[in-house]
Amino acid sequence: MIAYKGLHMKKTHIKKIKPNKSPTTKILGLGCRPADEI
Amino acid sequence: MKPLDLRRHQNIIAFKGDLNDVTAFHAYNLEVADVSAEAFAMMTPVPVTTGAIPQKKAAVSMDDNEALKALEDWDQEIATDVKNGALKFGIRALTININQICNLKCAYCAAGGDGSYGEPTNQISVEKTLPQLKFFLSQLKPNQKFSITFVGGEPLLHPQAISAVYHYVVAESQKMQIIPSFSIVTNGTLLKDKTLEIIQSMKLHITISIDGDKKYNDISRPSKDGRSSTDMTVTGIKNIMASRGSVASIGLSAVCSLQNPHMFESYQFLKQFNADWMEFNFAYSEPSKDLQKIYIEEMNLIAADAWKNHGEAGLRQIKQFDHYFKLLDSQQRIENHCGAGKTYLMMDAKNRLYTCPWVVGEKDEVVGVNEQLDHAKLSKYSKSLIELNNCQSCWARHLCGGGCMFIHRAHTGDKHKKDDLFCERTRSLILTTIMYYKLSRTNQ
Numbered sequence: 001m002i003a004y005k006g007l008h009m010k011k012t013h014i015k016k017i018k019p020n021k022s023p024t025t026k027i028l029g030l031g032c033r034p035a036d037e038i
Numbered sequence: 039m040k041p042l043d044l045r046r047h048q049n050i051i052a053f054k055g056d057l058n059d060v061t062a063f064h065a066y067n068l069e070v071a072d073v074s075a076e077a078f079a080m081m082t083p084v085p086v087t088t089g090a091i092p093q094k095k096a097a098v099s100m101d102d103n104e105a106l107k108a109l110e111d112w113d114q115e116i117a118t119d120v121k122n123g124a125l126k127f128g129i130r131a132l133t134i135n136i137n138q139i140c141n142l143k144c145a146y147c148a149a150g151g152d153g154s155y156g157e158p159t160n161q162i163s164v165e166k167t168l169p170q171l172k173f174f175l176s177q178l179k180p181n182q183k184f185s186i187t188f189v190g191g192e193p194l195l196h197p198q199a200i201s202a203v204y205h206y207v208v209a210e211s212q213k214m215q216i217i218p219s220f221s222i223v224t225n226g227t228l229l230k231d232k233t234l235e236i237i238q239s240m241k242l243h244i245t246i247s248i249d250g251d252k253k254y255n256d257i258s259r260p261s262k263d264g265r266s267s268t269d270m271t272v273t274g275i276k277n278i279m280a281s282r283g284s285v286a287s288i289g290l291s292a293v294c295s296l297q298n299p300h301m302f303e304s305y306q307f308l309k310q311f312n313a314d315w316m317e318f319n320f321a322y323s324e325p326s327k328d329l330q331k332i333y334i335e336e337m338n339l340i341a342a343d344a345w346k347n348h349g350e351a352g353l354r355q356i357k358q359f360d361h362y363f364k365l366l367d368s369q370q371r372i373e374n375h376c377g378a379g380k381t382y383l384m385m386d387a388k389n390r391l392y393t394c395p396w397v398v399g400e401k402d403e404v405v406g407v408n409e410q411l412d413h414a415k416l417s418k419y420s421k422s423l424i425e426l427n428n429c430q431s432c433w434a435r436h437l438c439g440g441g442c443m444f445i446h447r448a449h450t451g452d453k454h455k456k457d458d459l460f461c462e463r464t465r466s467l468i469l470t471t472i473m474y475y476k477l478s479r480t481n482q
Contacts, residue, residue, distance in 0.1 A: 013104070
């Protein structure tokens with residue numbers, strides 16, 4: 001393998017984490033209600 | 039384990055965990071990521087006390103340039119699958135003061151200091167309440183959800199009124215094809231005998247307020263006559279836990295106050311009951327920065343202990359962490375901390391309507407009575423809280439939603455002028471959640 005002097009290898013700077021999009025149980029309880037619950 | 043060395047580049051924040059890895063978060067796209075040390079080095083250090091966007095760092099080398107370009111590309115991305123959190127007017131949740139009297143006198147009581155909001159009222163009139171509820175149900179379309187939360191005072195002083203409202207709404211909802219859900223917030227001291235039987239006959243989400251073991255709870259949550267209340271509450275928790283199958287869920291709610299700053303100790307005490315969830319809130323009116331510092335440290339201890347012993351499930355047993363996990367997983371941006379005046383109203387024990395439980399009794403805050411709504415007053419709440427509270431630059435805005443108007447007003451005198459302590463502790467809890475979220479989703 002030939003190494004090229006000066007060749008700049010591109011680095012991965014951002015690696016996103018995958019969310020778990022399967023539905024989760026909603027928990028209720030507060031007297032006032034967060035906006036995602038209503 | 040706690041988040042350290044917070045940095046920011048436009049919409050992106052990043053911080054180090056104890057393992058020296060770097061976790062990043064995109065404030066608009068709600069994405070969590072690993073970022074390289076080089077990219078982290080190109081971000082500007084910021085304190086957790088501010089939501090302002092700092093000056094960009096200048097690149098001096100080719101490596102800097104590349105790292106900065108990666109940050110800028112990510113910052114500019116628009117994630118198309120993130121859901122918008124705008125709320126249109128339409129009442130889908132009501133909290134009802136079943137009464138305005140209480141058998142306890144909690145140190146931090148936001149309901150006039152004694153559960154009365156300055157206007158002690160026995161049981162709400164069921165005759166007036168049912169047509170009012172029919173009116174709200176009639177505004178909904180089939181298959182929409184409608185939530186009712188019973189509070190007080192102590193609502194279990196009048197269990198028959200709860201039962202009458204519950205069974206009426208269940209029957210009417212069935213006719214109108216509405217999906218109802220019911221919650222109650224109680225001190226738990228009356229969860230016994232006939233009252234327990236009545237509660238068991240309904241499918242309720244139950245929140246029981248208890249701050250910790252006797253030595254703390256008796257100081258912050260004594261009986262009206264000053265006597266101990268803890269044994270009664272603990273008995274109530276045990277009674278309802280024994281009939282778990284008859285209720286929808288059971289949660290325990292503690293408050294961090296000067297009387298009891300020891301939330302980690304409270305967590306250790308509360309987890310023995312094995313409730314579905316627990317929450318640890320900061321006393322709404324507390325102005326102490328020192329207490330807040332302890333609170334944030336204790337919440338990090340709770341998170342570390344829950345994570346170490348039970349992983350994601352243990353962490354998500356804590357309501358605050360679960361709330362942010364849900365938003366990150368569902369990619370649901372929020373624009374409003376709560377639905378006050380948009381999708382949510384509060385009904386006092388005299389059938390007057392307000393936007394929030396904490397303004398009950400304030401004449402200027404009444405937005406309706408019985409079946410009449412004051413739409414001119416409600417229109418003041420139509421803009422998003424992020425906009426009304428001027429949170430557009432804060433990196434936590436789409437997980438926080440502009441914060442609690444009542445807490446803001448209690449500290450600054452203005453609903454839309456933010457309480458700095460509220461913002462700091464909200465950002466701190468969000469950072470902790472993001473740190474564990476990355477661990478959870480990386481380990482999957």
